[in-house]
Structure formats: structure tokens, C-alpha cells
Amino acid sequence: MFELVTSEASYYKSLSLMVSHFMESERLKATIHPSEMHFIFSNVLEVLSISERFLLDLEQRFEENLVISDVCDIVFKHAENPFTVYVTYVCNQTYQERAYRRLLQERPEFREAVAHLETNPICRGLPFSSFLILPFQRITRLKLLVQNILTKVEEGSVRETSALQAHRELEKLVRACNDGVRKMSRTEQLISIEKTLEFKIKSVPIISHSRWLLKQGELQQMSGPRTSRTLRTKKLFRSVYLFLFNDLLLLCKRLPGDRYQVFDVAARGLLRVEELEDQGQSLANVFILKLLENAHEREFTYMLKATSQSEMKRWMTSLVPNRRTKFVSITARVLGK
Structure with missing residues (x-):
């Protein structure tokens, strides 16, 4: 328990140093824009304020009794609500890392500062x-410290109850x-994909917090049968690129x-797949993808060929994870039988 108090004091000191020495540095501030400052430091002032209040509560408990009986009730009180500022800071980490790397590479005055x-x-x-990275490290460290306390408290005691409550809240916080x-990483990926798309059909919004690739x-x-000069029918293929999201x-x-x-x-819920029976080498690794409702609000079928049997299986499983929903076989009709 004493380690939890001393480690919080050390963390608070380091966090204060980040603010006073780096964030408030006039030389550093002169090299970046306010928006870049936000990307780099995010809501660290809120995190610092929460850490200060948490440390004050811990120190007050220590002053009340040099032999600390319990601190997990204090951890629980703070983890239940105030510590949510950590989620905001950690979620910004993707932007923070990217902005920091870019500034180091592209702005010599920032790098020198x-x-x-x-x-x-x-x-x-x-x-x-x-x-x-101190704030994220601190949350995971707190969870480990409470886990250690749990191994030492008496089973069925009040201290065990408060330790379990604190541990559950910290687990929820780390999970959040x-x-x-x-989610931020997924959104970044969607933004990146959307920038590469142009629509031949009516455009569809790609970016959504509930969507991921x-x-x-x-x-x-397969573009359908064509007759060559020798009157031999050939199956012609053209490349098609698929973006499969969890819902689209x-x-x-x-x-x-x-x-x-x-x-x-x-x-995605309106997709059905069917594997072709052995139709010879030209149709090896071919499967049927049926859109029950496509962009033109009608049913449409594609015959798609993968480079291998395993790749075909992976695509079929990804497109329609639950293949218990069957549709009437259209293999014969597509093949012109």
C-alpha cells in the first residue's frame, strides 16, 4: 500500500515536470501552432489536476495513520469517475505520436528545442x-499495484472488498x-480509405464510429462467356478490388x-456465398457472391476467382461468417447449363 502512495508521488512529480519544463517552454511553444500543441499535450493539465487530488487524498490517509490500513477505497473513488480523463488522453495517443514524429522530421527548430x-x-x-506516455503507464501500473494488494489482504475482509471494487474499476478504465x-485507429483507417475512393454509383458515407475494416x-x-475467333467459348476475368467492412x-x-x-x-447482412463444384481448372477457386440488394436496389450475382483454395475459403468466411442461411443454387444458370 505504501508503494502505491510513493509511486503516485513520483508519477505526479514527473507529470508536473512534463508540463512545466516542456509544455510551458517558450522556446518549444515558439516552434509549433496551438493545434499542434493540443495534439502533443492533449488534456494533460486535466490529468495532472486529477493526479494531484488523488495524491492529496492518499497523503491525508498516510497522515492519519503512519501504518496505512487501506487505500483501495480511495483508488475506487477516483477510478469510478475522475480517472476518466485518462481515457481522453490515451485515445489521443495515435494523433500525438503522428504529430510528434512529423514535427521531429519536418521542423528542425522543434527538434532542436x-x-x-x-x-x-x-x-x-x-x-x-x-x-x-506516462498517463497510460500509470493506469496500468495502478491496476498491477491493486492486484498485488489483493494477494495480501485477508479473504472476506473489508479491505478485500474495497480492493476488488478498485480493481474492477481500474479494469474498466484500462478496457475503455x-x-x-x-476506435480512433479504425476511424483513422476509414478516413484514409475514403480519400482513395471515387464513386461511379451514388456515393456512400464510409466514416462511422461503428464501422471498421x-x-x-x-x-x-468473371465477366461472362465470350466467343473467340475460333468459336471456342472462354471465361473472361477482370480484376475487382473488395473493401469488406463489418457492415458493408x-x-x-x-x-x-x-x-x-x-x-x-x-x-454485409445482404450477402450470400456459394462454392462452385469442381468445374475444371479454369473455374478452380471460383465462388459465387450474391448481393440480395445492391447499389441499384436489385439482386445481383458475381462470380469471383481467388488465387488459391485457402484464399477463397477465407473470403467466403469473411463475407458471410454464418453460412447456414442458404439460397437456391444458381450455379447451373450462371454457367449456362
């Missing part, structure tokens, strides 16, 4: 980046941080410069 501040003995040889980071890649689409499928034509033209779209 940071290097100068890092040489100060007050930093104890630690780089600026090690201060930026991880979920937030994942499951799979993307190129397949071959985009079928695209790949364009130069890593761009994609969307020519059809369907809700």
Missing part, C-alpha cells in the same frame, strides 16, 4: 517521449482506454495511383 530541453539534468536523461485507441484485397471477376461491402475497380472506383455496394 526538444533536444535542448532533454539535456537539462532535471530530465534525468529521459527523452521527451517517455514523459508523453484500449477500446478508445482501437475486416478485409480488403483483389479478386478476379464495396466492389471497386482499381485505378492508377492507389485509387479505387466504386461500382457496387451492399450491406
Whole structure:
């Protein structure tokens, strides 16, 4: 329990140093815009304020009795609500890291200012980046400290109850941080994908907090039978690029410069797949993808060819995870039998 108090004091001291030495540095502030300052430091002032209040409560308990009987009730009180500021800070980590790397690479005056501040003995040889990750490290560290307390308290005691409550709240907090980071990363990916798309059909909004990319890649689409000069019928294929999200499928034509033209779209719940029976080498690894309702609000079927049997299976499973919903086989009709 004493370790929890002393480690919080050390953390608060380091966090205060990040604010006073780096964030409030006039030389550093002169090299970046206010928006970049926000990306780098996020809501660290709120985190610092919460840490100060938490530390004051811990120190007051220590002053009341040098032999600390319990601190987990204090941890629980703060983890239940005030500590939610950590979620905001951690969720900003993706933007923070990107902004920091970009500034180091593209702005010499920023790089020089940071290097100068890092040489100060007050930093104890630690780089600026090690201060930026302190809040996330602290939340996970608190959880481990409470876990350690749990191993030492009496079973069925009041102290065990408060330790369990604190641990549950910290677990929820860490989970919220991880979920937030994942959502931010997914949103970033959606933004990146949307920038590469152009729609041949009516455009569909891509960015949504409830959407994420499951799979993307190129397949071959059978464009139908064609008769050659020798009157021999051949199955012709053309490339088609798929973006499969958890709730949506985009079928695209790949364009130069890593761009994609969307020519059809369907809700993932309105997809059905069927594997072709052995039809010879030309139709190896071919499966049927049926859109119960496509971009033109009608049923449409595609025959798609993968590079291997395993790739075909992976695509079929990703497109329709639950294949118990069957549709009437259209293999014969598509093949012209």
C-alpha cells in the first residue's frame, strides 16, 4: 500500500515536470501552432489536476495513520469517475505520436528545442517521449499495484472488498482506454480509405464510429462467356478490388495511383456465398457472391476467382461468417447449363 502512495508521488512529480519544463517552454511553444500543441499535450493539465487530488487524498490517509490500513477505497473513488480523463488522453495517443514524429522530421527548430530541453539534468536523461506516455503507464501500473494488494489482504475482509471494487474499476478504465485507441485507429483507417475512393454509383458515407475494416484485397471477376475467333467459348476475368467492412461491402475497380472506383455496394447482412463444384481448372477457386440488394436496389450475382483454395475459403468466411442461411443454387444458370 505504501508503494502505491510513493509511486503516485513520483508519477505526479514527473507529470508536473512534463508540463512545466516542456509544455510551458517558450522556446518549444515558439516552434509549433496551438493545434499542434493540443495534439502533443492533449488534456494533460486535466490529468495532472486529477493526479494531484488523488495524491492529496492518499497523503491525508498516510497522515492519519503512519501504518496505512487501506487505500483501495480511495483508488475506487477516483477510478469510478475522475480517472476518466485518462481515457481522453490515451485515445489521443495515435494523433500525438503522428504529430510528434512529423514535427521531429519536418521542423528542425522543434527538434532542436526538444533536444535542448532533454539535456537539462532535471530530465534525468529521459527523452521527451517517455514523459508523453506516462498517463497510460500509470493506469496500468495502478491496476498491477491493486492486484498485488489483493494477494495480501485477508479473504472476506473489508479491505478485500474495497480492493476488488478498485480493481474492477481500474479494469474498466484500462478496457475503455484500449477500446478508445482501437476506435480512433479504425476511424483513422476509414478516413484514409475514403480519400482513395471515387464513386461511379451514388456515393456512400464510409466514416462511422461503428464501422471498421475486416478485409480488403483483389479478386478476379468473371465477366461472362465470350466467343473467340475460333468459336471456342472462354471465361473472361477482370480484376475487382473488395473493401469488406463489418457492415458493408464495396466492389471497386482499381485505378492508377492507389485509387479505387466504386461500382457496387451492399450491406454485409445482404450477402450470400456459394462454392462452385469442381468445374475444371479454369473455374478452380471460383465462388459465387450474391448481393440480395445492391447499389441499384436489385439482386445481383458475381462470380469471383481467388488465387488459391485457402484464399477463397477465407473470403467466403469473411463475407458471410454464418453460412447456414442458404439460397437456391444458381450455379447451373450462371454457367449456362
